[in-house]
Amino acid sequence: MENLTRQEISINLEVMDMLNEQIAKEQRASSLYLAMASWCDQRTLVNSASFFYKQAEEEREHMMKIFKFINDTGGSAYSPVVSDLAHEFSSLREVFETALGHEITISQSIYKIVAKCRKVNDFGSENFLMWFVEEQLEEEETLKDILDMFDLSGDMPLQYIDERIPVGK
Amino acid sequence: MDLIFSSTYYTSYQSTTERCYYIDFGHKTVKVSFCQLLSLRYKAKQMSSIEYIDNLLNKYNDTVLLTLCDNQHLILLDTLMVLDFIDFIKGTFTMIELNAELVS
Numbered sequence: 353m354e355n356l357t358r359q360e361i362s363i364n365l366e367v368m369d370m371l372n373e374q375i376a377k378e379q380r381a382s383s384l385y386l387a388m389a390s391w392c393d394q395r396t397l398v399n400s401a402s403f404f405y406k407q408a409e410e411e412r413e414h415m416m417k418i419f420k421f422i423n424d425t426g427g428s429a430y431s432p433v434v435s436d437l438a439h440e441f442s443s444l445r446e447v448f449e450t451a452l453g454h455e456i457t458i459s460q461s462i463y464k465i466v467a468k469c470r471k472v473n474d475f476g477s478e479n480f481l482m483w484f485v486e487e488q489l490e491e492e493e494t495l496k497d498i499l500d501m502f503d504l505s506g507d508m509p510l511q512y513i514d515e516r517i518p519v520g521k
Numbered sequence: 522m523d524l525i526f527s528s529t530y531y532t533s534y535q536s537t538t539e540r541c542y543y544i545d546f547g548h549k550t551v552k553v554s555f556c557q558l559l560s561l562r563y564k565a566k567q568m569s570s571i572e573y574i575d576n577l578l579n580k581y582n583d584t585v586l587l588t589l590c591d592n593q594h595l596i597l598l599d600t601l602m603v604l605d606f607i608d609f610i611k612g613t614f615t616m617i618e619l620n621a622e623l624v625s
Contacts, residue, residue: 353525356540356555365614428560
């Protein structure tokens with residue numbers, strides 16, 4: 353029997369499933385950062401709010417990149433549903449700690465897909481995901497630097513810390 | 522047409538000349554593209570969740586309306602048919618993958 357499927361889809365089906373799960377994770381991250389931006393905005397933490405608005409946009413861009421990749425390679429991308437998001441945080445530090453925890457989860461998820469790509473010889477998807485591997489390292493580093501600044505700032509007022517949050521990244 | 526997989530209620534075929542697939546639902550045979558087959562795979566995946574099956578077995582709705590090919594077809598499935606449909610889709614894609622391994 354001729355391999356009709358290979359002519360229709362260029363990526364492995366299990367990898368496609370994992371990428372669809374990744375779409376949901378990226379969208380969830382985007383929504384979570386939006387909730388964080390709102391929390392910061394309500395407390396006039398201008399730079400932190402700006403940081404999370406930008407992060408929310410970036411996560412959505414990641415989601416769209418994967419979404420488009422699946423459809424372009426002949427697969428089916430599915431629009432994700434996001435529910436049960438936390439909108440309350442006890443401190444600005446907790447906001448950034450939650451963000452770092454989320455980025456680490458996203459990175460691990462990307463690594464799992466890369467490992468799967470290697471296992472099933474899906475080199476096209478692996479190559480596509482390399483950009484995400486690099487991006488995740490940068491995202492984690494940015495958040496770790498901010499948390500280091502919290503440690504160095506000791507008991508300084510929140511406004512002092514907020515002024516030092518890198519705007520837009 | 523080449524037989525791909527057959528379960529208790531359903532059978533799938535590949536038509537290389539027409540570059541499409543056929544699914545025999547018993548009372549009717551439906552022509553599906555690969556994208557539509559992927560869509561059925563997604564539906565079967567959703568149906569195989571514990572919540573979905575629990576809802577099917579323990580709540581009031583023991584039948585499911587399955588829409589196919591951009592709502593061109595409507596199929597009514599009872600609980601046994603749903604469970605068989607999940608196995609059928611899994612079996613169909615397993616055979617497609619096995620075939621891909623054999624011809625590569």
